[in-house]
Amino acid sequence: MLETCAGVDRLAGVVEAAPGMNAWGVFHAPDVDLAALERQVLALWNAAKGEPRLGSLIEIPTVYGGEGGPDLAGFALGLGVEAATVACWHSAVEYRVAAIGAMAGFPYLSGLDPRLHAPRLEIPHPATPAGTVIIGAAQAGVLPCTAPTGWRRLGHTGLSLFDPHQTPPCRLSPGDRVRFVPLAILP
Amino acid sequence: MIEVLTSGAVNTVQDFGRERGRAWGVGRAGAMDRLSLAMANILAGAAIDAPAIEIGIFPFAVRFLDDLRFAVAGASDRVDIDGARLPATWTGVARAGQTLTFAPPAEGVFAYLALAGGVTAPQVLGSASTDLKGRFGGLGGAPLKSGDRLSAGRAREGGATTAGFGPGRALVPVRLPVDEQGCRLVRVMEAAEWPGFDRDSQARFEAAPFEVTRAVNRQGYGLAGPPLRLALPVELHSHPIAPGVVQVPPSGQAVIQMAEANTCGGYPKIATVIATDLGALAQVRSGGRLRFRRVDRAQALAASQGQSLLLKRLARAVADRALFLLP
Numbered sequence: 001m002l003e004t005c006a007g008v009d010r011l012a013g014v015v016e017a018a019p020g021m022n023a024w025g026v027f028h029a030p031d032v033d034l035a036a037l038e039r040q041v042l043a044l045w046n047a048a049k050g051e052p053r054l055g056s057l058i059e060i061p062t063v064y065g066g067e068g069g070p071d072l073a074g075f076a077l078g079l080g081v082e083a084a085t086v087a088c089w090h091s092a093v094e095y096r097v098a099a100i101g102a103m104a105g106f107p108y109l110s111g112l113d114p115r116l117h118a119p120r121l122e123i124p125h126p127a128t129p130a131g132t133v134i135i136g137a138a139q140a141g142v143l144p145c146t147a148p149t150g151w152r153r154l155g156h157t158g159l160s161l162f163d164p165h166q167t168p169p170c171r172l173s174p175g176d177r178v179r180f181v182p183l184a185i186l187p
Numbered sequence: 188m189i190e191v192l193t194s195g196a197v198n199t200v201q202d203f204g205r206e207r208g209r210a211w212g213v214g215r216a217g218a219m220d221r222l223s224l225a226m227a228n229i230l231a232g233a234a235i236d237a238p239a240i241e242i243g244i245f246p247f248a249v250r251f252l253d254d255l256r257f258a259v260a261g262a263s264d265r266v267d268i269d270g271a272r273l274p275a276t277w278t279g280v281a282r283a284g285q286t287l288t289f290a291p292p293a294e295g296v297f298a299y300l301a302l303a304g305g306v307t308a309p310q311v312l313g314s315a316s317t318d319l320k321g322r323f324g325g326l327g328g329a330p331l332k333s334g335d336r337l338s339a340g341r342a343r344e345g346g347a348t349t350a351g352f353g354p355g356r357a358l359v360p361v362r363l364p365v366d367e368q369g370c371r372l373v374r375v376m377e378a379a380e381w382p383g384f385d386r387d388s389q390a391r392f393e394a395a396p397f398e399v400t401r402a403v404n405r406q407g408y409g410l411a412g413p414p415l416r417l418a419l420p421v422e423l424h425s426h427p428i429a430p431g432v433v434q435v436p437p438s439g440q441a442v443i444q445m446a447e448a449n450t451c452g453g454y455p456k457i458a459t460v461i462a463t464d465l466g467a468l469a470q471v472r473s474g475g476r477l478r479f480r481r482v483d484r485a486q487a488l489a490a491s492q493g494q495s496l497l498l499k500r501l502a503r504a505v506a507d508r509a510l511f512l513l514p
Contacts, residue, residue: 015207016207025427027206030488030491100211100212101209101451102452103450104214104323139425145320145322169312170211
């Protein structure tokens, strides 16, 4: 699919084709012939193989709870389990990078343990620090920069995910596998 | 070269923004009001999309360290050079030692300061624009602060005249038209989830006024108005979005994505503000009222061509010096 998206990206009149979780954004010149572009995109789509890319495995050292994961205790309480159990469920699985998006370097990770699925917050936390390990609905992620988030803050990592002066600027790519490695579980 | 004397937390170096970074989550950023940035650049003798300074917190003041042509545009109706008021949308030559001060404007939100040859700033991921959220681009990814120095692409005024001039009313872009109830008319196209909104919400979206709330920044403008509801609630995966997209969170209160929009979002999209109107929309203050008007692609394209033509006419007028000269 990523190769197909790259093919769309190279079509005449396309400014950029960017992958999302289960959708692409195709940004085109304003005056492009849309019907012709749609035919070309569909032709590439129909020729796609759909084999998932098996990327590299990246480990994310994480301190659960404490100042960096202020929602861990309350979330565990709501589930009726220990904070350590939530950290264990969160770190036991291998995630896949479904897409990079929203903000620079933010990985949408699929594979979250269904026991940790919970709706996004009604009111987002303002200015959540870079490196915060978060979960929202069926997804997991790590904030690459300080930003508001409506997801729950379980922990914190010192691993840098985005550097605009590196090529490529992102530590993770779609298809990569991710594991969280608990360094500590704080109250 | 210029030195910043007084600044604020959203005053940054901006250009037309980044393309082709979305696969890394890198959004467009760039000027909130591209048209005003383009006009300032044309007047100053810089490339139309050159880096310039976007000012959203006033007062903002700079001292010129060399003689240099500069131009102001956007919310530029309270700009002084050494205490002498300049007309809005104007270019002149400052002498070394002179101070240019942007006081809070009577109208609008963002003013632009362009320099001859463009403001010099490194390209990061294909643009010099400051991404405040990601903290990169511009001057070290940060807002301008007192003591910062910026140089111009062309250090000295090379033109035939050192006089000040401006485009006059004829070439100053028309701001959003205002209806009889004082609402600015904003042209939108239907977005992907438009058909999913219930009939009442679709009708209200065009009929009702929406007020720009105090929740406004480079990322988005929050609106207050009658609630907009989907006929059937949907839970969407995060999908690509762009500046201009009007999202509707569960509260039913719409948010317009602006220059520093995220590259992906999960809320349903009712409409998209056409690119031609997005800059003028950015100039509407908190408390200002909007009314949306649906247009089709042909109308949106025609509007975009009209704006390009306006910039071409301005560039030609600058080249011919067929402009309003300061006596």
